[in-house]
Amino acid sequence: MSRSKAKGTEDSKTRSLREHHALHPHPENVHDEAFQQHEFLDPRDRVQVRYEMLRRHRVERKPISEVAKSFGMSRQAFYVTDALFSEHGIPGLLPHLRGPKGAHKCTDEVLDFVEQWKPQGKETLVEAIRRRFGVTINPRSIERALARRKKKRARKQQEMQG
Template sequence: MSKAKRNPKADRLRENDSLNLHPERVRAEHFRNSAFFDPHDLVQVKYEMLREVSHGGAPKAQAAASYGMSRQAFYQALNAFTLGGIAGLLPGQRGPKGAHKLTDEVVAFVEQRQAEDPGLHARALAGTLREELDLDVHPRSIERALARKKKR
């Protein structure tokens, strides 16, 4: 049995969520048989797609297709690059970007309850939220939200 050669670059790209899962879709000529241009490197593919439009004058839809992307992916990459440069093309945090249950109104509710009873701890506050607002929040999330609010 022969083992397939490990590709350290592909492993690193996979770890960083920047491995292009569909390198076969990249049809741009300079990505074919090149040691420098790597269709597996999603950040490089996106950058080259944007460069081809801005400096090469290619139509956006055509460039997106040539680099194996949708038009929507092109505009998302353009926005990310405009806001953050090449670093903006790096994969971002997945999932919720903030506390989605503990809105400002809910935190105000918790603060009001704590002001009424300073001995009320996060576990009891979680119970109060469950009973009064039908909202299931972990006590540690309440502690973090109150700490964030206190920092501001």
């Protein structure tokens, strides 16, 4: 069974791996013999690749430089992966999403304030938010948060209607 798909199509496993942030960005760099010979081992599965890399070193006692190379990683990446696995187990093999998870300053309370805000004198909306909530928010971030909120409300209303 071949893992390659026609250009533009994506199988359910690839979609699932992508949704869970476990899709290996460069499966073509995994040259480990077992991944070439066994269908069970899938170079697209980042967690499986990392686990097998560690197993190859820890259990089979293969040298780190050899193992890292055959799995398409640097020695430094191996050491980071090993430390994360030692500390967290399998969850440590999942990639860490970087950056804030959403508009953390644009809370519902701030957005409620923005929707009800009326300019008073020369004070801008950004200044009013800073004075009231103690946070500085870029005007464009406010616009995007309001647009998301508007879409969310429209989606809820549409669900209720039909």
